[in-house]
Amino acid sequence: MRAVADVTIVHTVNPSTVPGLTTVTRAEQNDRRHLFAAYPKIPGAGPLSRALASAVDGQVKPFVKATGRTRPQPGADIPELNVQWSLTAAAREIVGVRLVTSQFMGASGGVTRETLWYDGVAGMVRPAADLLDGRRGLNGMVRQVRSRIGTEANPGQVTPDPRTFSSIAFNEAGDMIVEFSDFSVAPGSAGRVAVAVPGGAYEPLLSAFGMRARDAALDTQPSLALGSPTASPTARSTAPRPLPRTDCTRAKCVALTFDDGPGPYTGRLLDLLADRRARATFFVVGDNAAAHPDLLRRAADEGHEIGNHTQDHRDLSRLPAMQVTSDIQLTEEVVRNATGRSPRLLRPPYGATNATVGAVAKSLGLAQVMWSVDPSDWRDRDARLVADRVVSASRPGSIVVLHDDHRTTVDAVPQIIKRLQAKGYTLATASDVLAARHPQPGGAYRNG
Numbered sequence: 414m415r416a417v418a419d420v421t422i423v424h425t426v427n428p429s430t431v432p433g434l435t436t437v438t439r440a441e442q443n444d445r446r447h448l449f450a451a452y453p454k455i456p457g458a459g460p461l462s463r464a465l466a467s468a469v470d471g472q473v474k475p476f477v478k479a480t481g482r483t484r485p486q487p488g489a490d491i492p493e494l495n496v497q498w499s500l501t502a503a504a505r506e507i508v509g510v511r512l513v514t515s516q517f518m519g520a521s522g523g524v525t526r527e528t529l530w531y532d533g534v535a536g537m538v539r540p541a542a543d544l545l546d547g548r549r550g551l552n553g554m555v556r557q558v559r560s561r562i563g564t565e566a567n568p569g570q571v572t573p574d575p576r577t578f579s580s581i582a583f584n585e586a587g588d589m590i591v592e593f594s595d596f597s598v599a600p601g602s603a604g605r606v607a608v609a610v611p612g613g614a615y616e617p618l619l620s621a622f623g624m625r626a627r628d629a630a631l632d633t634q635p636s637l638a639l640g641s642p643t644a645s646p647t648a649r650s651t652a653p654r655p656l657p658r659t660d661c662t663r664a665k666c667v668a669l670t671f672d673d674g675p676g677p678y679t680g681r682l683l684d685l686l687a688d689r690r691a692r693a694t695f696f697v698v699g700d701n702a703a704a705h706p707d708l709l710r711r712a713a714d715e716g717h718e719i720g721n722h723t724q725d726h727r728d729l730s731r732l733p734a735m736q737v738t739s740d741i742q743l744t745e746e747v748v749r750n751a752t753g754r755s756p757r758l759l760r761p762p763y764g765a766t767n768a769t770v771g772a773v774a775k776s777l778g779l780a781q782v783m784w785s786v787d788p789s790d791w792r793d794r795d796a797r798l799v800a801d802r803v804v805s806a807s808r809p810g811s812i813v814v815l816h817d818d819h820r821t822t823v824d825a826v827p828q829i830i831k832r833l834q835a836k837g838y839t840l841a842t843a844s845d846v847l848a849a850r851h852p853q854p855g856g857a858y859r860n861g
């Protein structure tokens with residue numbers, strides 16, 4: 414159990430302060446596996462984007478291979494891979510990205526922690542161990558860690574192998590945080606093993622790059638200088654008036670819902686919706702939303718609904734109530750800070766829910782919204798196919814699940830709207846479609 418004031422919590426930078434940062438997601442939602450991986454893409458740091466893509470690939474490919482085509486037994490848990498990211502630094506010419514990969518394979522599983530550092534001066538990605546001054550730095554850090562590590566770990570497994578030191582970052586106070594992947598220095602049951610090494614102890618062990626990384630991470634006015642920052646892809650010069658709510662007891666309504674964003678195509682999607690006077694619902698992932706409060710604000714201003722899709726997109730049905738609560742509350746905070754309003758609707762990732770998730774949703778005043786139309790847009794990246802499936806399956810009160818992190822899905826939207834409007838449908842929010850059912854906190858709803 415982690416204490417409330419855990420000194421090993423890594424200091425992170427608000428991603429919305431980095432000009433032009435976008436997020437890349439890879440997701441699969443089916444009955445063989447649950448997969449969600451996200452990482453940032455930062456203008457001017459091409460080698461970092463490629464290294465992050467390759468690090469995520471290194472987790473995703475073996476998982477997809479291992480889960481293959483076999484379906485778990487009915488009632489058994491579905492294997493899950495989840496990669497979440499945070500910025501450990503984004504200042505001067507330095508970026509740090511921490512990836513935390515949680516893997517669940519039925520009986521076994523564990524968490525991998527890795528922090529990649531980007532040196533914009535050299536245009537090079539460096540592993541965390543490069544913060545230390547070669548062999549001397551590694552040997553010195555082994556001594557520091559062994560003397561501080563908890564009793565759950567085996568100090569003998571802390572060796573001067575750069576791969577063991579896969580994640581090095583800093584906390585708010587300027588201590589160095591050395592953290593390990595599960596099973597690398599302790600039994601898996603120990604959970605996260607991390608130590609905080611104070612400045613006086615680690616400073617003599619830093620490489621020249623390590624000193625620059627430390628100074629960037631602790632910069633109190635972080636400003637990234639990697640050449641030409643691009644403008645955020647969200648802004649539209651004129652703010653359209655918000656569309657009015659629809660009374661779906663009188664109008665024939667369909668709700669388009671967009672999960673897993675916001676992402677690089679969300680700004681264009683908002684343009685398309687505004688041009689066609691269509692409203693939609695965005696079930697946002699908190700990690701992505703934190704990078705794009707401007708997009709959330711714009712969507713809310715234009716009359717769309719923002720729903721909660723949790724902070725990290727974990728399968729909630731396998732998590733304890735406390736973690737379910739914090740995953741939902743963190744995203745609620747991101748949405749409230751951006752729009753001034755809290756979401757009323759929750760979409761559990763993968764639609765995976767149970768009595769615990771229902772009880773937490775109830776306690777937080779959230780109705781759970783599933784879907785009745787799924788064109789599998791994450792799998793079939795074909796705008797025409799996606800549009801055809803949505804239009805042919807839609808009925809009055811349908812709730813359609815889409816993912817705005819795919820370009821092909823956003824490409825399908827003009828067709829979907831045009832053809833549904835031609836059939837007399839109004840594109841409304843999930844809350845409007847569900848209004849006549851008076852959705853209750855904790856309840857789960859598939860359509861209006």
Ligand code: NI
Binds near residue numbers: 672673722726762763
């Ligand atoms: Ni999702």
